[in-house]
Amino acid sequence: MKEIGDCMIKAGIVAADEHETTGERALLNYGHTIGHGIEAAAGYGRYLHGEAISLGIVAAGIISMKHAALPAQEHERIVALLKQFHLPVKLPPDIITGTIIAALKTDKKFSEGKIRFVLTPGIGEAFVSPDVTLDEIRGAIEALREI
Numbered sequence: 001m002k003e004i005g006d007c008m009i010k011a012g013i014v015a016a017d018e019h020e021t022t023g024e025r026a027l028l029n030y031g032h033t034i035g036h037g038i039e040a041a042a043g044y045g046r047y048l049h050g051e052a053i054s055l056g057i058v059a060a061g062i063i064s065m066k067h068a069a070l071p072a073q074e075h076e077r078i079v080a081l082l083k084q085f086h087l088p089v090k091l092p093p094d095i096i097t098g099t100i101i102a103a104l105k106t107d108k109k110f111s112e113g114k115i116r117f118v119l120t121p122g123i124g125e126a127f128v129s130p131d132v133t134l135d136e137i138r139g140a141i142e143a144l145r146e147i
Contacts, residue, residue, distance in 0.1 A: 031057030054087035
């Protein structure tokens, strides 16, 4: 039954911001920016969508520790939860960072050299920031190899 409640919450957010004009709907994309880049760079089919997003969530958490003061222990808790559900949290070396970055540049949240990136200061909270740089994203992707 929890899934029905979660779907209703998501449906309400999508209905309230159907064309992503207020920014609230973008909050549903936590982990998706890098996750979609990984999905494309890995070749569609290597990862299920949720598996790629799992990697994106870990990377977004790394960036959130710097930009949103996400406590390291909360990030570790998120990583542990993803592992508990047997989702990937470590990026294999054969998926090239530059290819992920190139895919990011086609994301709808990327325009005029900037990306609107979803960050979290803590579990259950999120906001969109225009201040995350491609170098910081590159660093988070590289950090995924060391987990």
